[in-house]
Amino acid sequence: xxxxxxxxxxxxxxxxxxxxxxxxxxxxxxxxxxxxxxxxxxxxxxxxxxxxxxxxxxxxxxxxxxxxxxxxxxxxxxxxxxxxxxxxxxxxxxxxxxxxxxxxxxxxxxxxxxxxxxxxxxxxxxxxxxxxxxxxxxxxxxxxxxxxxxxxxxxxxxxxxxxxxxxxxxxxxxxxxxxxxxxxxxxxxxxxxxxxxxxxxxxxxxxxxxxxxxxxxxxxxxxxxxxxxxxxxxxxxxxxxxxxxxxxxxxxxxxxxxxxxxxxxxxxxxxxxxxxxxxxxxxxxxxxxxxxxxxxxxxx
Amino acid sequence: xxxxxxxxxxxxxxxxxxxxxxxxxxxxxxxxxxxxxxxxxxxxxxxxxxxxxxxxxxxxxxxxxxxxxxxxxxxxxxxxxxxxxxxxxxxxxxxxxxxxxxxxxxxxxxxxxxxxxxxxxxxxxxxxxxxxxxxxxxxxxxxxxxxxxxxxxxxxxxxxxxxxxxxxxxxxxxxxxxxxxxxxxxxxxxxxxxxxxxxxxxxxxxxxxxxxxxxxxxxxxxxxxxxxxxxxxxxxxxxxxxxxxxxxxxxxxxxxxxxxxxxxxxxxxxxxxxxxxxxxxxxxxxxxxxxxxxxxxxxx
Numbered sequence: 236x237x238x239x240x241x242x243x244x245x246x247x248x249x250x251x252x253x254x255x256x257x258x259x260x261x262x263x264x265x266x267x268x269x270x271x272x273x274x275x276x277x278x279x280x281x282x283x284x285x286x287x288x289x290x291x292x293x294x295x296x297x298x299x300x301x302x303x304x305x306x307x308x309x310x311x312x313x314x315x316x317x318x319x320x321x322x323x324x325x326x327x328x329x330x331x332x333x334x335x336x337x338x339x340x341x342x343x344x345x346x347x348x349x350x351x352x353x354x355x356x357x358x359x360x361x362x363x364x365x366x367x368x369x370x371x372x373x374x375x376x377x378x379x380x381x382x383x384x385x386x387x388x389x390x391x392x393x394x395x396x397x398x399x400x401x402x403x404x405x406x407x408x409x410x411x412x413x414x415x416x417x418x419x420x421x422x423x424x425x426x427x428x429x430x431x432x433x434x435x436x437x438x439x440x441x442x443x444x445x446x447x448x449x450x451x452x453x454x455x456x457x458x459x460x461x462x463x464x465x466x467x468x469x470x471x472x473x474x475x476x477x478x479x480x481x482x483x484x485x486x487x488x489x490x491x492x493x494x495x496x497x498x499x500x501x502x503x504x505x506x507x508x509x510x511x512x513x514x515x516x517x518x519x520x521x522x523x524x525x526x527x528x529x530x531x532x533x534x535x
Numbered sequence: 536x537x538x539x540x541x542x543x544x545x546x547x548x549x550x551x552x553x554x555x556x557x558x559x560x561x562x563x564x565x566x567x568x569x570x571x572x573x574x575x576x577x578x579x580x581x582x583x584x585x586x587x588x589x590x591x592x593x594x595x596x597x598x599x600x601x602x603x604x605x606x607x608x609x610x611x612x613x614x615x616x617x618x619x620x621x622x623x624x625x626x627x628x629x630x631x632x633x634x635x636x637x638x639x640x641x642x643x644x645x646x647x648x649x650x651x652x653x654x655x656x657x658x659x660x661x662x663x664x665x666x667x668x669x670x671x672x673x674x675x676x677x678x679x680x681x682x683x684x685x686x687x688x689x690x691x692x693x694x695x696x697x698x699x700x701x702x703x704x705x706x707x708x709x710x711x712x713x714x715x716x717x718x719x720x721x722x723x724x725x726x727x728x729x730x731x732x733x734x735x736x737x738x739x740x741x742x743x744x745x746x747x748x749x750x751x752x753x754x755x756x757x758x759x760x761x762x763x764x765x766x767x768x769x770x771x772x773x774x775x776x777x778x779x780x781x782x783x784x785x786x787x788x789x790x791x792x793x794x795x796x797x798x799x800x801x802x803x804x805x806x807x808x809x810x811x812x813x814x815x816x817x818x819x820x821x822x823x824x825x826x827x828x829x830x831x832x833x834x835x
Contacts, residue, residue: 348781356794376781411795412782414811417818423778424821444820478723481648481676482712494656495711511714513813518717520744521724 237400239308240385240393242301249298250307255279261403262311266318267361276322277314281330282307288331305392308399309334315402316354341391351375351394355410358402372407373398418506431503438489445526446519448486486525487515537681537700539608540693542601544686549598550607555579561703562611566618567661576622577614582607585631605692608699609634615702616654641691651675651694655710658702672707673698718806731803738789745826746819748786786825787815 242248250258256279263277286303299307310330314321324330341347352375359372378401382393401408421440425432432440441447490500496512498504504512519525542548550558556579563577586603599607610630614621624630641647652675659672678701682693701708721740725732732740741747790800796812798804804812819825 344781345784348785352785379781411787411791412780412785414795414815416780416782417814420780420783420818420822421814423780440821444817480712480716480720480723481644481679482716483720484645485648485652485712487711491711496714510814511810513817514717514721514810515714516817517744517813518720521740522720 237381237385237397239304239400239403240381240396243304243393243396244386246301249300250304251298252279252283255282255299255307258399258403262314262399265358265361265402266315268318276318276325277310281325282310285310285331285334304396305338305390306331306334308392308395309337311399311402312354312395313337316357338391338395341394344389347379347389347391347394348375351378351398352410354398355408357410359408359410370407372409373401374409374413418510421509422506429503431505432509433503434489434493434500437493437504441489441492441516441519444516444520446486446516447492448488448525483522484524487519492516537685537697539604539700539703540681540685540696543604543693543696545601547601549600550604551598552579552583555582555599555607558699558703562614562699565658565661565702566615568618576618576625577610581625581630582610585610585634604696605638605690606631606634608692608695609637611699611702612654612695613637616657638691638695641694644689647679647689647691647694648675651678651698652710654698655708657710659708659710670707672709673701674709674713718810721809722806729803731805732809733803734789734793734800737793737804741789741792741816741819744816744820746786746816746824747792748788748825783822784824787819792816 242250259277259279259282283297283299285306286299288306310321313324313330313333321330321333324333337350341350355373355375378394378397379389381397382389385397386393421432425436427433427436438447487495492512492515493500493504495515496508498508498512542550559577559579559582583597583599585606586599610621613624613630613633621630621633624633637650641650655673655675678694678697679689681697682689685697686693722732725736727733727736738747787795792812792815793800793804795815796808798808798812
């Protein structure tokens with residue numbers, strides 16, 4: 236399936252006009268211009284010209300040597316990302332320089348991730364049929380891994396060629412992380428043997444988010460209530476309007492949060508439970524109840 | 536059902552020894568001491584003594600006048616919260632002063648909410664049978680509302696009496712907010728007509744949480760990628776170890792987050808969708824990807 240990538244890595248062989256023509260037809264089918272068909276503005280000649288960077292004027296060679304497949308892939312990526320603009324580049328004879336600029340730009344890992352993410356989202360946005368969610372769409376990490384496995388590096392040329400192979404194969408793409416990624420992130424950092432996040436770890440995580448008060452159950456209520464509520468004269472018992480709740484000023488401890496979701500301290504917080512309790516962690520920040528200014532908070 | 540509360544508010548009538556005895560039996564059944572039965576240390580005499588604060592030494596009146604029901608309720612609350620400690624208070628003749636202190640302490644709304652929350656959790660923790668989750672347990676806001684409806688204020692005496700009525704009736708209690716509260720909080724603050732949170736509102740909320748980059752889809756990728764990735768020399772393409780993901784340094788925009796969860800901009804974010812995307816908001820904070828220091832972020 237990754238024909239172009241293998242060819243590129245082999246460093247031998249080439250793509251003749253017929254092969255290039257076939258590839259470009261498939262490519263054009265995947266591209267949708269906002270106002271009507273884009274037409275096939277990326278021609279075999281344009282691609283062959285990429286294979287002779289030093290002698291732009293001369294008649295292009297009859298084939299594209301395999302080592303220039305990365306430039307072809309970059310041109311295809313530019314075209315997929317923004318057909319109108321790329322076609323204009325081609326007419327203005329700027330394709331080669333934009334391809335070089337693009338390959339250089341993607342040298343940094345962050346630009347590569349962002350660039351690919353944008354590109355895959357654009358390809359998906361223009362795809363004739365939206366993925367049903369069943370099939371496994373190709374995502375950014377997968378492309379990087381494929382390039383790494385094939386060529387021992389994540390250089391832009393390799394990655395974009397891996398992408399072009401998948402475009403030609405008609406794969407669907409996923410340009411953004413999956414919902415599960417956001418949960419896995421937390422559990423990747425969780426370093427104890429137990430599969431679940433412990434109460435102590437939840438306390439640390441909540442602390443990093445600026446929430447989580449001290450637990451008030453361990454103290455007898457007299458002394459503790461005294462300390463908790465600083466005695467500035469908050470209005471005694473203003474009647475509550477419906478848009479506020481008594482909980483709005485309460486800073487919950489990690490134990491409280493686990494109790495709200497019926498999680499036992501022994502069992503800890505599973506990935507699924509983490510997703511369930513996340514709205515509480517967000518609310519506690521938005522309410523500001525745990526901020527160190529005088530509202531009720533369970534902190535000394 | 537709220538017999539004591541009505542009696543208290545009426546300001547007439549009283550509770551005789553027989554009535555008090557019955558109430559104290561029911562109360563004792565609800566209390567569990569950590570090491571064995573607590574015994575009925577709160578006696579009818581102790582309660583009657585609360586009804587004569589100015590002449591502590593004299594033989595107690597045969598009845599407790601209705602206006603002292605709030606003191607009785609406070610004593611019951613102390614007993615429910617910490618039987619061992621309250622029994623010791625009683626032996627040391629300190630019940631009346633602790634009752635007064637408790638009532639004064641709960642004058643501030645925050646202390647009331649925290650105090651009730653602790654109390655209800657303790658009652659539930661000691662309850663013979665844990666609520667199955669089906670029945671509607673009495674919670675803090677409900678007690679405050681009942682006191683307010685009955686007596687036009689949320690004074691501690693009224694609230695604790697409302698609580699005592701429910702204890703006597705055998706209700707179950709919920710000392711903490713429900714999971715739904717944390718979602719409702721956000722939608723209570725959402726002020727546009729539409730039921731769902733709009734993209735613009737999600738951007739504001741994400742901004743308040745210190746996350747959410749500028750959306751990168753509206754720009755053509757060339758110029759934008761340049762600006763997004765500041766060009767300090769992050770190591771070119773270090774191979775990724777399994778405990779990190781390419782997404783770990785990416786700061787997502789509100790549009791990205793909605794796209795991850797398949798939410799359409801027109802439909803906006805429903806309460807259920809808000810709960811679904813909360814893990815992404817928390818992850819973006821924990822990863823620090825949106826912090827204004829040099830990792831890839833979609834912000835100028």
